[in-house]
Amino acid sequence: MAANCQISKNRLLAVHFAEGTGEEDRLIRAHVQQCVECRLYLDLIGNTDRWLCEWGDENPPAGGFELLLERIEAAEPLPAVVKKRNTVLPITPFLKILTGIAAMVGIILLLTHRLAAFSFWDKVRLWWVVEWIGPLGVAAAVTICAGVLITLALSPVLLWESQLRR
Ligand SMILES: [Zn+2]
Numbered sequence: 001m002a003a004n005c006q007i008s009k010n011r012l013l014a015v016h017f018a019e020g021t022g023e024e025d026r027l028i029r030a031h032v033q034q035c036v037e038c039r040l041y042l043d044l045i046g047n048t049d050r051w052l053c054e055w056g057d058e059n060p061p062a063g064g065f066e067l068l069l070e071r072i073e074a075a076e077p078l079p080a081v082v083k084k085r086n087t088v089l090p091i092t093p094f095l096k097i098l099t100g101i102a103a104m105v106g107i108i109l110l111l112t113h114r115l116a117a118f119s120f121w122d123k124v125r126l127w128w129v130v131e132w133i134g135p136l137g138v139a140a141a142v143t144i145c146a147g148v149l150i151t152l153a154l155s156p157v158l159l160w161e162s163q164l165r166r
Contacts, residue, residue: 005037012038016045104143111139 007028014020015028032038061067112135115121124130130138 005035007031007035007038009041012042013045016042016049104147108136108139108143111143112136115139 011020011024011028012032015025015032018025020028028038032042115125115135115138124138133141
């Protein structure tokens with residue numbers, strides 16, 4: 001007996017109910033001829049199917065439904081889940097944006113006071129653009145550029161996530 005036959009039992013069901021394609025049916029039937037395991041399973045399917053078909057319809061006893069209801073314990077119905085519709089604007093996104101803005105202002109102010117620590121500062125601080133916008137302007141420009149670059153780098157992930165939520 002070929003133990004642990006790899007043929008899917010669902011394919012045997014398809015053969016029994018003639019749901020497979022002709023070619024597939026022919027291959028499975030050829031296999032079943034040699035595989036005791038599959039033959040036994042196909043027999044089991046056939047016997048079960050026959051038994052179910054022979055089982056006549058039964059009429060439930062009179063008052064059966066009432067009897068059933070009596071046996072069921074009365075219980076508090078579960079509260080219906082009511083999905084609340086957002087009629088007011090949620091505050092969380094605004095708080096997140098405010099936190100982001102505060103962090104960005106903090107970074108800009110910190111950078112303004114630390115610009116002298118960077119080696120490039122000595123080379124660029126006399127440029128007219130730098131003199132015009134000042135250390136604060138340079139710090140803001142650097143921070144905004146870094147933010148734009150980070151957002152661009154993350155955009156594929158953000159786009160992918162927004163499509164998942166749909
Ligand atoms: Zn088999």
